[in-house]
Amino acid sequence: MHITFLGHAGFAVETAGTLVVMDPWLSPKGAFDSAWMQLPRNHHLASVVREKLETPGVERFLYISHEHKDHFDPEFLATLRRRDFTVIVPRFRRSELQDIFARYGCKRVIACEDGRELPIKGGYIKLFMSEQGTNRDSALLVRGDGHCFLNLNDCKLHDRLARVTAEDGPIDVFSAQFSGAIWHPTCYEYAPEKYSEVARSKRDSKFEAVARALEAIRPAAYIAAAGPACFLDPALYALNFEEVNIFPRAPDLFSFLEQRLPEVSIRYLEPMPGDVLEVGSLAYSSLATERVTSENLHEYLRTYAESQAQVFRDRRRNLLLAEVDEIHERLRVELQRKLDLLDLHDRVKMPLYVEVAEVPERLLRVDFQGRRVDVVSEILDGERYTMKVNAWDISRVLDRKLNWEDFLLSFRMRLSRIPDVYEPIVHGFLGVEIEDMRAFCEGLRATEAQRERTVVTAGGQRYSIQRYCPHQGADLSEGWVEEDRFLVCPRHRWQFDLEAQGHCPMNGSTVCALPLHDEEGDEDTDTVRAPPPDAQPRY
Numbered sequence: 255m256h257i258t259f260l261g262h263a264g265f266a267v268e269t270a271g272t273l274v275v276m277d278p279w280l281s282p283k284g285a286f287d288s289a290w291m292q293l294p295r296n297h298h299l300a301s302v303v304r305e306k307l308e309t310p311g312v313e314r315f316l317y318i319s320h321e322h323k324d325h326f327d328p329e330f331l332a333t334l335r336r337r338d339f340t341v342i343v344p345r346f347r348r349s350e351l352q353d354i355f356a357r358y359g360c361k362r363v364i365a366c367e368d369g370r371e372l373p374i375k376g377g378y379i380k381l382f383m384s385e386q387g388t389n390r391d392s393a394l395l396v397r398g399d400g401h402c403f404l405n406l407n408d409c410k411l412h413d414r415l416a417r418v419t420a421e422d423g424p425i426d427v428f429s430a431q432f433s434g435a436i437w438h439p440t441c442y443e444y445a446p447e448k449y450s451e452v453a454r455s456k457r458d459s460k461f462e463a464v465a466r467a468l469e470a471i472r473p474a475a476y477i478a479a480a481g482p483a484c485f486l487d488p489a490l491y492a493l494n495f496e497e498v499n500i501f502p503r504a505p506d507l508f509s510f511l512e513q514r515l516p517e518v519s520i521r522y523l524e525p526m527p528g529d530v531l532e533v534g535s536l537a538y539s540s541l542a543t544e545r546v547t548s549e550n551l552h553e554y555l556r557t558y559a560e561s562q563a564q565v566f567r568d569r570r571r572n573l574l575l576a577e578v579d580e581i582h583e584r585l586r587v588e589l590q591r592k593l594d595l596l597d598l599h600d601r602v603k604m605p606l607y608v609e610v611a612e613v614p615e616r617l618l619r620v621d622f623q624g625r626r627v628d629v630v631s632e633i634l635d636g637e638r639y640t641m642k643v644n645a646w647d648i649s650r651v652l653d654r655k656l657n658w659e660d661f662l663l664s665f666r667m668r669l670s671r672i673p674d675v676y677e678p679i680v681h682g683f684l685g686v687e688i689e690d691m692r693a694f695c696e697g698l699r700a701t702e703a704q705r706e707r708t709v710v711t712a713g714g715q716r717y718s719i720q721r722y723c724p725h726q727g728a729d730l731s732e733g734w735v736e737e738d739r740f741l742v743c744p745r746h747r748w749q750f751d752l753e754a755q756g757h758c759p760m761n762g763s764t765v766c767a768l769p770l771h772d773e774e775g776d777e778d779t780d781t782v783r784a785p786p787p788d789a790q791p792r793y
Contacts, residue, residue, distance in 0.1 A: 261296030269398030296527035386726030433481030434500025713738030
């Protein structure tokens with residue numbers, strides 16, 4: 255088995271008689287309206303991937319894990335002329351990927367449900383899927399030539415990894431996201447100290463998730479992939495050089511892992527786009543000539559930004575006042591259409607204010623309780639969520655050049671919330687498309703309807719808790735306890751205070767923790783593990 259790193263989350267896995275190309279993101283215009291660019295740049299590999307996918311003689315598969323444009327690159331895929339290969343996509347409730355590839359003209363499209371195996375010569379391909387709320391993602395395992403590669407990319411399957419290895423055997427090479435891919439806290443109005451605190455917490459939480467995945471899987475090698483991107487738009491360029499943010503580079507992760515897992519024998523790999531790994535020996539059979547290091551990063555990004563400057567000059571133009579007025583009204587109608595379909599509106603107690611920067615005197619106030627969107631001249635509420643956007647940027651959403659989640663991932667907006675508490679319904683209201691709003695509400699209800707309980711021990715006390723996380727349904731029996739009181743979700747690392755009835759101090763959700771006496775809960779088992787003695791709390 256050979257693995258060619260294509261950059262970011264992209265791989266080309268080759269076994270005897272089979273090629274699997276995973277998430278090739280190669281467009282020179284990057285992703286999310288050019289807000290994200292590949293780091294290191296990998297555009298030169300487009301011809302290599304085209305040749306692999308267009309050359310007969312082996313069974314060829316193209317796998318797209320999910321809809322995010324740093325994984326699904328329609329611009330590059332449109333350049334493939336010969337399409338006699340098979341496309342593998344997850345069978346999400348939202349059928350966008352299936353619909354797109356049904357029109358693409360390839361040999362066949364296989365929409366896989368969770369756990370489906372596809373036989374290949376000398377092995378199989380197996381897809382794993384996660385779909386909760388606004389989060390849709392998948393992972394792929396390839397077994398062949400006596401070796402196995404598991405590419406988790408962004409998929410939150412940490413609570414299932416022990417079962418994966420139990421069912422599918424040892425993993426030789428493992429890859430999983432280690433860098434952030436979300437707009438919190440990047441786009442939030444925090445004081446510098448608070449921003450650093452939140453960013454450091456989220457970064458360390460992501461690192462801890464990788465460490466625990468490695469403990470569960472025990473692969474021979476880990477490939478640092480699925481981030482970070484870089485930000486070459488002049489308005490976003492400073493993100494590349496923040497002292498602390500949620501976009502760390504691989505050397506930071508490796509330093510953490512070496513301290514966190516001193517007794518674990520795993521090779522940590524940071525390949526460059528074009529590097530080819532021979533899985534049997536864990537040696538590179540080919541190395542790319544361009545290498546990005548901590549020492550040359552600043553100069554590399556400077557020249558990279560200069561080469562892409564025209565992209566940002568071309569993407570925007572000045573608007574007339576009449577055009578701004580039209581965009582403002584279209585945005586009001588869009589928000590009202592979303593609100594009309596949000597049948598969980600009565601749970602949101604605070605309004606959302608949306609400001610179009612060019613007309614700050616006309617704020618859009620989304621009243622969830624009253625189910626209406628009004629135009630107001632000022633902020634009227636002490637407790638509120640706010641979003642500030644530029645007319646040109648939000649017009650890209652209204653013109654369907656971007657979907658809402660792509661826009662949020664572009665980081666071209668500013669957000670704040672008072673109090674600073676995560677509200678999943680507001681999060682979904684902003685990120686979900688109009689046609690998916692009812693499914694979003696149904697998904698939240700389905701998660702809340704899971705009432706199975708389990709028992710955990712913390713600080714010598716046993717507690718009965720809801721087994722599944724109220725956020726996105728992760729199995730909390732695969733979580734762990736920190737500081738003898740905080741139960742940590744293995745998927746997003748939410749913390750639930752067992753001494754406070756299982757409430758999450760950051761957002762008010764709960765796992766309904768009940769202390770047990772010695773004679774209670776004997777039929778249950780203590781399934782939640784404590785962390786190793788030297789593990790640090792992750793928030």
